[in-house]
Amino acid sequence: MTATRQAPSPGSGQALPRPSFGLGRWRALKERQREEIIAYALVSPWVIGFIIFTLGAMAASLVLSFTETDMLTLRWVGLDNFKMLFSADKTRSLFWVSLYNTGYYVLLSIPFVMVTGFLLAVLLNQNVRGQTTYRNIYYLPSVLPSIAVSLLWLWLFHRDFGILNYLLSLVGIKGPAWLFSVHWAKPALLIMSVWGAGGNMLIFLGGLQAIPTQLYEAATIDGAGSLRRFFSVTIPMMSPTLFFVLVTDVIGSFQVFTSAYIMTAGGPNNSTLMYVLYLYNLAFQQFRFGYASALAWVFFVIIMAFTVLLFRSSSVWVYYEGEIGGRRA
Amino acid sequence: MSIASRRRHTGSIRTTSLLQHALVYLLLTVGAIIVLIPFAWMVSTSLKPANQIKQFPPIWIPKPILWSNWVNALVIFPIPFSRFVLNSFYYATFSTLGTLASSALIAFAFARLRFRGSRVLFLIVLSTMMLPGQVTMIPLFLLFSKLRWVNTYNPLIVPSFFGSAYFIFLIRQFFATVPLELDDAARIDGCGVMQLFFRIMLPLAKPALGITAIFSFSGAWNDFMGPLIYLSEMKQFPLAMALMFLRGTYRVLWSELMVVSFITMLPPMVLFFIAQKFYIQGIVVSGVKG
Numbered sequence: 001m002t003a004t005r006q007a008p009s010p011g012s013g014q015a016l017p018r019p020s021f022g023l024g025r026w027r028a029l030k031e032r033q034r035e036e037i038i039a040y041a042l043v044s045p046w047v048i049g050f051i052i053f054t055l056g057a058m059a060a061s062l063v064l065s066f067t068e069t070d071m072l073t074l075r076w077v078g079l080d081n082f083k084m085l086f087s088a089d090k091t092r093s094l095f096w097v098s099l100y101n102t103g104y105y106v107l108l109s110i111p112f113v114m115v116t117g118f119l120l121a122v123l124l125n126q127n128v129r130g131q132t133t134y135r136n137i138y139y140l141p142s143v144l145p146s147i148a149v150s151l152l153w154l155w156l157f158h159r160d161f162g163i164l165n166y167l168l169s170l171v172g173i174k175g176p177a178w179l180f181s182v183h184w185a186k187p188a189l190l191i192m193s194v195w196g197a198g199g200n201m202l203i204f205l206g207g208l209q210a211i212p213t214q215l216y217e218a219a220t221i222d223g224a225g226s227l228r229r230f231f232s233v234t235i236p237m238m239s240p241t242l243f244f245v246l247v248t249d250v251i252g253s254f255q256v257f258t259s260a261y262i263m264t265a266g267g268p269n270n271s272t273l274m275y276v277l278y279l280y281n282l283a284f285q286q287f288r289f290g291y292a293s294a295l296a297w298v299f300f301v302i303i304m305a306f307t308v309l310l311f312r313s314s315s316v317w318v319y320y321e322g323e324i325g326g327r328r329a
Numbered sequence: 330m331s332i333a334s335r336r337r338h339t340g341s342i343r344t345t346s347l348l349q350h351a352l353v354y355l356l357l358t359v360g361a362i363i364v365l366i367p368f369a370w371m372v373s374t375s376l377k378p379a380n381q382i383k384q385f386p387p388i389w390i391p392k393p394i395l396w397s398n399w400v401n402a403l404v405i406f407p408i409p410f411s412r413f414v415l416n417s418f419y420y421a422t423f424s425t426l427g428t429l430a431s432s433a434l435i436a437f438a439f440a441r442l443r444f445r446g447s448r449v450l451f452l453i454v455l456s457t458m459m460l461p462g463q464v465t466m467i468p469l470f471l472l473f474s475k476l477r478w479v480n481t482y483n484p485l486i487v488p489s490f491f492g493s494a495y496f497i498f499l500i501r502q503f504f505a506t507v508p509l510e511l512d513d514a515a516r517i518d519g520c521g522v523m524q525l526f527f528r529i530m531l532p533l534a535k536p537a538l539g540i541t542a543i544f545s546f547s548g549a550w551n552d553f554m555g556p557l558i559y560l561s562e563m564k565q566f567p568l569a570m571a572l573m574f575l576r577g578t579y580r581v582l583w584s585e586l587m588v589v590s591f592i593t594m595l596p597p598m599v600l601f602f603i604a605q606k607f608y609i610q611g612i613v614v615s616g617v618k619g
Contacts, residue, residue, distance in 0.1 A: 032443070038522045039442035042434045043450060049491025054457055057465035057472070064467065071474070120360060126353050136605060137361045143601045143608070145551035147569045148590040151576060152371050155583055161383045163370045169386075195364065206613030247459070255461055258553050262576060276463055283467050284558055293467050300464040307459055 058300075065294035070287045081294035095295065097270050098278040099302075104186055105274065106253045109193040114245060117200025122234075124201070125208045135205065138198035150262040153192045154179070157263075179264050182271045189259055189272060200245050207241030208234070239318045247310050254303055275299060375399065375587040382583050395584075402588035406571065408564055417567040417596075420482055420556075421549040427489030428545040429538060432496040437526050439497065440504035441512065451501075458494045470558060484559045485552070489545070495615070496541045502614055503537035504530055540611035543604050547597040568593040 026034070065082070068075045085095045120138055124131055141149065156162050157178040165175030176184040211234065219229045257276040260266060266273035266281070279299065283292035369389070374382060375398055377391040403410040438444070439451050473484040507530060515525050531538075553569045560566060563574065572593060575586050601608055 035442050035522055036444040039438045039444035039447070042438035042442070043444075045431050045490065046435045046454065046492040046497065047450070049488065050453065050457065053469060053488055053491065054460065054465060057468040060468035060471075061464055071471075120357075123353050123357050126350075128353060128357065132605075134357050134361055135609075136602070137364055139608075140598065140601070141364065143547060143597045144594045145553065145569055145597065147551075147553045147572050148593045151572060151586055151590050152367055154576075155374065155587065156367055156370060161385060161387065163366065163387060166385070166387050195367070198364070202609065202612045206609070251459055251461065255463065262573070279463055279466075280554075280558075283470070289467050289471065296464050296467060300461060303459075303461050 061293045061296055064290050065297050067290040068288075069290040069293075071289075074290075077290065081291045082298075084291065085294055085298065094270060094273060094278055095298075098273045098275045101186065101271065101273055102254060102256065102275040105189060105193075105256055106250060109190050109253055110246070110249050112190065112194050113197045114200055114242075114249065116194055116197035117245075118204050118242075120197065120201040121204035121208055124205055135198075135202070139202050140198065141196045142199035142202075146258040147262055149192075149196075150259045153188075153195075153259070154263045157188050179272075180268055182269050185264055185268060185272045189256070189263070192259060193253070193256075200249070203241060203245055204238070207238050211237045236319045240320060243310070243314050243318045247307060250306055250310065251303060254299075254306075371587045371591055375402075375584050375591060377584055379584070398584045399588050402582075402585035405575070405582070405585055406563075410571075412564060413566055413568045413571040414592075416482075416565060417550055417569070417593075420485055420552075420567055421546045423482070423486045424489040424549040425542055425546045427486060428493050428496055429541055431490050431492040432541060433500055433531065433534070433538060434526070435492045436497045436500035436504055437530055440501045441525070441530070442522065454494050454497055458498065466558070473559070479559055480562055480565060481559075482565070485549070485555045493545070496545065499611065499615055500534060500537045500541060503534045507533050536607065536610060539604065539607045540614075543600055543607050544611060547600055550596055 029037075066076060066078060068077050068081075085093050087093050088096065090097060124134055124138075128134065156164050159165065159175075159177045159180060162175075162178070164178070168175040178184050178188045215233050215237065216229055219233050224232060255276050256274050257280065260272045260274045260277045261280070264272040266277050275295075276299075279292055279295050282288045282295060373389055373391060376394045376396065377388070377398070378393070378395050381388050381391055406413075439447060439454070469484070470479075473479060476483075478484050478487075511529055511533075512525060515529055520528065550567075551569070552567075553573075556567050556570050557573070560570060566574065568589070572586070572589055575582065575589055
């Protein structure tokens with residue numbers, strides 16, 4: 001309102017004639033046209049950026065994937081990169097290994113992280129005192145730089161002097177070698193990812209608080225117990241939020257990189273060689289840009305396939321209130 | 330729809346018995362302790378004399394508490410430690426400025442101006458949010474090396490001036506909540522399009538700009554892969570890369586590593602605690618309404 005008052009207010013409804021800037025043609029344009037030109041000018045940085053940094057780069061990446069390229073030379077090799085990539089021979093390609101490792105990480109970390117996050121949100125939503133304090137503590141790991149977190153966990157997982165194996169020893173378990181063990185390195189990364197479940201919790205908490213109280217009241221009047229209310233009110237009302245978190249978690253955890261790079265460098269015996277780590281090694285350690293581009297495009301296709309699949313499935317299990325559902329479809 | 334009107338006590342109608350209530354607190358507290366243990370362990374390690382670091386069972390409170398570790402950790406690098414801090418601030422500050430300036434203007438156009446193709450363009454903006462950055466990583470590296478931008482901060486900062494899909498979306502969502510009547514009133518009063526943006530929309534979207542500033546600042550501060558790809562000279566390293574250097578030393582120096590890790594964590598932590606309202610709002614807007 002204050003802003004409106006600041007604006008010049010001409011007596012009549014018409015805009016006052018302004019002093020000419022010498023932009024006669026500009027002023028001759030209709031207001032709609034002017035608005036449109038300004039709009040294009042405003043979005044042009046994004047359009048230019050999109051054309052160069054996204055569209056152009058993706059096309060270039062596709063072209064590169066049919067070549068053998070380092071910083072100096074470029075040679076067309078047709079489908080060779082893809083043939084090599086999909087080969088089952090581990091001495092030639094670690095694609096399947098890295099895909100398996102990443103798939104393992106994605107499929108197991110997401111349920112753990114989402115269930116933990118959801119549980120915490122439900123607990124926090126129980127009218128608890130000190131809600132803000134708990135919420136901040138749980139969310140804290142999510143704001144931290146992944147490299148510092150990785151180094152901290154490297155120390156926590158230390159085979160002999162790490163706090164994790166110490167805690168296990170208190171209950172009489174001899175802890176594994178974690179990051180040095182082919183069997184335990186991947187679970188170690190999973191455990192670390194659950195530490196960051198507070199990120200999901202915060203989104204879930206927002207979703208829970210947006211559910212109208214009347215729905216619970218109505219359900220109670222209809223005789224629904226707390227369990228029934230949870231499954232018939234909370235879960236359906238939360239399904240759009242669950243869907244959003246699922247999609248972003250899938251895309252995000254496919255791209256796991258820093259923890260594997262810092263903590264294990266992909267080892268032992270490639271058991272934590274994640275897809276993006278493999279891609280990084282090929283491109284920026286071995287400078288095999290062509291082959292790495294092929295890997296990048298396959299990665300893109302995999303993620304897109306997952307995203308499309310999730311969006312397809314959403315019509316079955318995600319409940320949108322009237323007009324939002326219409327807009328989405 | 331507004332987040333401000335969120336209800337706090339959704340669960341209050343539940344007649345929770347005392348026992349149930351106690352269980353809730355118990356679970357929450359145990360969880361909180363589990364989350365906090367690593368931090369305690371980090372601080373403890375950072376203050377330990379060398380002989381107490383590798384000890385079993387571990388010592389929680391070092392004897393004596395060696396504050397000198399903190400000084401030693403900073404002079405362990407071949408160049409002054411302040412350089413890393415300044416580099417991190419440089420990167421975070423300028424990419425935040427770029428993101429703010431570009432994303433706010435772009436978001437305004439999408440929220441308020443009528444132009445042909447706006448719907449399609451906005452859909453493209455949204456879809457790029459889901460694009461994994463790894464697809465464009467290699468061509469961009471080749472492009473930036475052609476421009477001789479490797480070993481500078483340009484590849485990390487310049488793209489932020491072209492707008493970021495996530496923040497365009499976030500700010501647009503805020504602009505969309507501003508009543509259209511304000512626009513009409515302003516236009517009748519003779520406000521031009523840009524005046525509308527600067528005088529009316531921008532002041533009303535302060536929370537969105539705050540969220541954008543905080544998120545993009547900590548995003549750049551926490552970024553590791555970008556600097557890893559583009560920066561190879563130590564005098565250009567941000568803190569994240571200084572940490573990697575320390576990790577790469579022949580013998581892992583745990584207390585020094587914990588000191589520098591802690592210092593690197595500090596700015597995003599402080600930012601979170603002083604601006605938690607923005608954080609929560611930003612996460613909820615993108616998550617619940619997204």
